[in-house]
C-alpha cells in the first residue's frame with residue numbers, strides 16, 4: 001500500500017521545524033521501506049500574502065488526492081486553513097493526547113489523558129450572523145450522527161487504554177444541544193467505565209487531579225479549551241501533538257501556534273511536530289495493517305523519549321540549551 | 337439606609353452552612369448596627385419537590401422587594417434557580433475572585449485573579465431548539481450593550497487593583513460574536529494595561545503562570561469554565577465565592593455545588609459562603625457609602641483569614657479536622 005502525504009510547512013517556527021524534521025521523515029521511510037510520496041504545499045499567512053488566500057487552489061488539488069496531511073503551525077489565518085480542512089474533508093475526530101514526557105518540569109506527574117474532541121460542528125461550523133450593528137448570533141450545532149460517531153471513536157481508544165471514558169458537557173444549562181450530545185455518548189459507550197462531568201467541573205478537576213481521567217470525549221468548543229489546559233498540565237502546550245481523523249483523510253499537526261516571536265532563531269522545539277509524525281505513522285498502520293508503519297511510529301517515539309530521558313539535548317523551552325537543529329539531529333541519529 | 341436580604345439555604349450542604357453562618361451574620365449586623373432585614377425563602381431541589389417548581393412564586397415575591405440575595409448551593413435544579421434569577425433581574429456581572437488563602441495546599445502560590453464574567457447572554461440565554469429528532473441548535477447571543485457594560489465593570493475593578501485587564505475570547509473562530517465582544521472591550525477599556533487572549537490559550541496560561549493575570553473579562557460560557565479552573569488553581573473550587581451584580585439587585589453565592597455526598601455530616605466548609613457574605617457587605621457599602629458595611633465586610637474577611645493563618649480550625653477538605661459547626665464558631669468568636 002502506498003500513500004500520498006501533503007506537507008504544509010506553515011508560518012513562524014513552522015518552516016524551520018518542518019525542515020529539520022524532513023531528514024527524520026526520510027530516514028524512517030528509507031529504514032522501513034515505506035511507500036510514502038511527500039508533496040510540499042503552501043497554506044497559512046505566507047500563502048495568504050502570496051496568493052491572496054490562506055488555502056490556495058493548488059494546495060487543495062494536492063490535498064484532494066493525498067491520504068494524509070502533515071501540517072506545521074499556521075499564524076492568524078489558522079481558522080481558514082485548519083478549521084476549513086477539518087470540515088472540507090469531514091475529519092471529525094480530533095485526537096489530543098496529553099502525556100507527560102520524561103524530565104519535563106511540571107507540577108503534575110505521569111499525566112496520561114486522551115482528549116477526543118468532536119471536530120466538525122458546534123460553533124466551529126461558523127454559522128454566525130450580525131442581527132444588526134449591535135447584536136450577533138452564532139449557532140451551536142449538535143447532531144446525533146456526529147455525536148455518536150465521536151462517541152464510537154472514544155470507545156475504541158478507551159478499550160485499548162484504561163477502559164474509561166468521561167463525557168464532558170454542560171447539559172444542565174444547554175439541555176437540548178449538550179443534552180443530545182450526552183445522550184448519544186450514553187447510548188454508544190457501553191461495556192467500559194463511563195461517567196459524565198460538567199465542563200466547568202472538568203476544568204477544575206484537571207487541575208485538582210488529572211489522573212482521574214483516561215479518555216475524555218467532548219464537543220468542539222469545550223475540547224478546544226480542555227485540550228490546551230490538559231496539554232499544559234501534562235507539561236507544556238508546546239509539546240502536544242494532535243490528529244484530525246476522518247474516514248478518508250487525516251491531518252496531523254502540533255497543537256501549538258506559529259510562535260512568531262522565536263521564529264528564525266533555531267530555538268523552537270520540534271517535539272510536538274515529531275510526535276504528530278509518530279501519530280501519522282500509527283494512522284497509516286491502522287489503514288494498511290502493514291507492521292512497518294507501526295515500527296516507524298515506535299522508532300520515532302522511542303527516539304524522542306530517549307532524548308528526553310537523557311535530558312541533554314533539549315531546547316530552551318523545556319530547560320535545555322540545545323538548538324532546534326541539534327535536537328532534531330540527535331533524534332535523527334537515534335532512529336533505528 | 338436599610339436593606340432587605342433574601343436568604344436561600346439551598347440543597348445538600350447548603351442548609352447546614354447557611355445555618356452555621358446565620359449567627360455570624362447576626363453578630364456582624366449587631367456589632368456594626370446595620371439595617372438589614374433578613375427574609376428566608378425556599379428555592380432549589382427541595383422547593384421543586386415540595387412545590388413543583390424550583391423557584392416558587394412566594395420566593396419571587398420576596399426577591400422582588402429584596403435588595404440582595406444570599407444563596408447557598410443548589411442541586412440539579414441550579415439552572416432554574418440561579419441562571420433564571422441572573423436573567424430575571426439582569427444581574428449582568430458575575431464577579432469571581434480566585435485568591436489563595438493562607439495554608440491551603442496548592443501547587444501555586446499567591447494567586448490573585450478576578451474573573452469578570454458576562455452573566456446574561458451567550459448560550460446561557462437558553463435559546464435552544466431541536467431542528468428534528470437528530471439535530472439541535474443553540475444560539476450564542478452577544479450584544480454590544482451587554483459587552484460594553486461588562487467591560488466597564490472590568491475596567492472599574494482593574495483601576496482598584498493592578499490596572500490590567502485580559503479580555504478572553506475566541507474571535508479567530510467566532511469572528512462575529514466573539515469579535516463583537518472583543519471590539520466592545522477594546523473600545524471601553526482604556527487608560528490601563530489591556531490585552532486579549534484566546535480562550536484555549538487562557539486555559540493553558542492559567543496552569544502555566546496564573547500570576548500573569550489580574551482581571552479577566554470574558555463571555556458567559558468561557559467565564560463559567562475559566563472561573564472554576566482559576567478557583568482550583570488558587571487552592572480549591574470549594575473555597576470560591578461569587579457575586580452576581582445588576583444595577584438594582586445582586587446575588588451572592590459560593591461557586592461550589594450542593595455536595596450531597598457530604599450533606600448532613602457537619603463537615604462541609606463554610607468558607608466560600610462566608611466569603612460571599614463578605615462580598616455582599618462590600619456591595620452594600622458601595623450602594624450606601626456607609627462605612628459600617630465596609631467594616632463588617634472586612635471584619636468577616638479578617639476572621640476567616642485569621643482562621644486559615646492559624647491553621648488549626650479548618651475542615652477536612654483543606655486538610656484540617658474541624659467540624660463545620662466548630663469552624664464557624666471560631667470565626668464567630670473572632671468577629672470584631
Ligand SMILES: CC(C)[C@H](C(=O)O)[C@@H](O)C(=O)O
Pocket residue numbers: 078079082083224255508509536
Ligand atoms: C487555530 C484554531 C482555529 C484552532 C482551533 O480552535 O481549533 C486551534 O486552537 C486548535 O485547537 O487546533
Ligand SMILES: CC(C)[C@H](C(=O)O)[C@@H](O)C(=O)O
Pocket residue numbers: 172173200414415418419560591
Ligand atoms: C449551576 C450552573 C447553572 C452554574 C453556571 O453554569 O453558571 C454554575 O456552574 C456557576 O458557574 O454558577
